[in-house]
Amino acid sequence: MAPTATKTVISAEALDLTFQTPDAPVHALKDVSLNIQQGDFVSFIGPSGCGKTTFLRCIAGLETPTGGKLTVNGMTADEARRARAYGYVFQAAGLYPWRTISGNIKLPLEIMGYSKSDQNERVARVLDLVELSDFGAKFPWQLSGGMQQRASIARALAFDADILLMDEPFGALDEIVRDHLNEQLLALWARTNKTIGFVTHSIPEAVYLSTKIVVMSPRPGRITDVIESPLPKERPLDIRDSPEFIDIAHRVREGLRAGHSND
Amino acid sequence: MSRFAPVLTIVVAIFAFWYAAVPFMNVKETLTSLERAGAVVTPSNAVERRDASHIALVMKNSFAISATYAQDRPRLPAPHQVAQDLWKTVVMKKVTSKRSLVYHGWITLSATLLGFAIGTGAGILLAVGIVHSRAMDMSVMPWAIASQTIPILAIAPMIIVVLNSIGVQGLIPKAIISAYLSFFPVVVGMVKGLRAPDAMQMDLLRTYSASQGQGFWKLRLPASMPYLFASLKIGVAAALVGAIVAELPAGGARGLGGRMLTGSYYGQMVQIWSALVFAAVLAAALVLLIGLVQRRTLKRMGLA
Incomplete structure (x- = not known):
């Protein structure tokens, strides 16, 4: 669809994941197949328990699938994790309270062994990217929730990974802040050309942000629909009132409903 | 002040209880030494005093209460006696002294x-x-x-x-x-x-x-x-x-x-x-x- 979408970055084939729990095995993912191209913005949407977060964690090498094949940058997910192929943004900002914002962004850089001068340069660059340049010396508690989450995105962008995985990063924020951060995230994606995997359970958020929307449903977690968005890459906030937007949102809603009727 | 008021209240309560306890704790020894010094104490029989309750002894010998606070070897020293001893052994003695x-x-x-x-x-x-x-x-x-x-x-x-x-x-x-x-x-x-x-x-x-x-x-x-x-x-x-x-x-x-x-x-x-x-x-x-x-x-x- 998009002209840059040429190279497959993430590829899942018939992925299965069953958690062994004391009472009964939980089928978290069943027969999940998906290809994500370079520069894609892919949203995973579905109700709780549909496996969207689990799938993202599989891509990140934080969970190990019990069946199927998964490659990230042509490697296994665990190899990709060890090669530091992605930045991960969690639902909570998870900043270290004993480090300043700059210090927090330096954390991955220190661990990965970047030089001091390189660290400072990168911190300045990503702080600028998320519009927090004046807050580097502040401690996390001095920032609002939205600013903390921006700082955690900056932390995930600071090192050279062309994949950004985000697990409901704006789930805990109010709608106004969320709109603003969505806009910023799109601008950031356009500037960095990263491949983004984004878990959400907000339909407008998924439709507004994505080039590809993956609709999932629970028990067992599986993909029910994959929607390639016809929306242009340039998306002002009021695109959400356009008929195309409403059409896609409708299709997503239908997909979610279809998944639920199986219950 | 508001920080110290609760602490102070507790300290005052402890001291009050302590001072109140001193006569009862020391009354027997005090009466014995007062008797030796020639005072008339009730009961005058040492064996009866041994078996009597501390409370009864204090009630019957209220004149001896002040003396219970000034014993040489009290069973329960009064706070001021402890304070005096602390002053003597902390401040007045050289720090190299074995009594310091x-x-x-x-x-x-x-x-x-x-x-x-x-x-x-x-x-x-x-x-x-x-x-x-x-x-x-x-x-x-x-x-x-x-x-x-x-x-x-x-x-x-x-x-x-x-x-x-x-x-x-x-x-x-x-x-x-x-x-x-x-x-x-x-x-x-x-x-x-x-x-x-x-x-x-x-x-x-x-x-x-x-x-x-x-x-x-x-x-x-x-x-x-x-x-x-x-x-x-x-x-x-x-x-x-x-x-x-x-x-x-x-x-x-x-x-x-x-x-x-x-x-x-x-x-x-x-x-x-x-x-x-x-x-x-x-x-x-x-x-x-x-x-x-x-x-x-x-x-x-x-x-x-």
Whole structure:
């Protein structure tokens, strides 16, 4: 669809994941197949328990699938994790309270062994990217929730990974802040050309942000629909009132409903 | 003021209770000495007095109440008597004198500080081992808990005797008993502190493919600091108790424990109380000192 979408970055084939729990095995993912191209913005949407977060964690090498094949940058997910192929943004900002914002962004850089001068340069660059340049010396508690989450995105962008995985990063924020951060995230994606995997359970958020929307449903977690968005890459906030937007949102809603009727 | 008012209320209540208790506690000895001096006391028969209740004796001999506060060897010294003794033994004596509480306090304090250092070091090392090794978690923790269920009074003489038989005496055995008491709160606190980072924090480090060492220095250790300081406060007070208890069987009548022991040998309750108050103040000062370090450290870390 998009002209840059040429190279497959993430590829899942018939992925299965069953958690062994004391009472009964939980089928978290069943027969999940998906290809994500370079520069894609892919949203995973579905109700709780549909496996969207689990799938993202599989891509990140934080969970190990019990069946199927998964490659990230042509490697296994665990190899990709060890090669530091992605930045991960969690639902909570998870900043270290004993480090300043700059210090927090330096954390991955220190661990990965970047030089001091390189660290400072990168911190300045990503702080600028998320519009927090004046807050580097502040401690996390001095920032609002939205600013903390921006700082955690900056932390995930600071090192050279062309994949950004985000697990409901704006789930805990109010709608106004969320709109603003969505806009910023799109601008950031356009500037960095990263491949983004984004878990959400907000339909407008998924439709507004994505080039590809993956609709999932629970028990067992599986993909029910994959929607390639016809929306242009340039998306002002009021695109959400356009008929195309409403059409896609409708299709997503239908997909979610279809998944639920199986219950 | 509002901070001190509650503390002051408690102190006043304690003193009131203390002063009220003195006549009843001392009445028998006081009456005996008054009788010897020629006063008329009721009942005049010493055997009857022995069997009478303290309350009845005080009621019948109200003239003797003031004398109960001024006994040479009171069973319960009045607060002002303890204060006078403290003044005599803390301020008026040279600190090198064997009658100076500062001299004895330093002997106890040096054992406390050495024991506290050993205990804290051992506690942190054990906690690091427990957090990183499942085998240690399973094996060490039960022993650490068991070690604290043995009365220190029972184990202290054994340590003193065993170490003495291999030629170790003086500061080291006391410090070891001190460490024996103070390592435990540090282990418990540090295990909890080092495990304080939640699953998400640990996952974040995994996404960076961080090593275990990096996880320790950058996440676990800083996250454990508030827990460490809470443990240190308990640990230092326990260390002081350990040092004092160690001085009881150590002999030589040195240190605050030694003062308490000789006080009880010679029926010098005032001396015991003085040593007790001195030890309490010492413990409070040590806890306060750790509180100050805690405040400064956590402030610099942005945690307080």
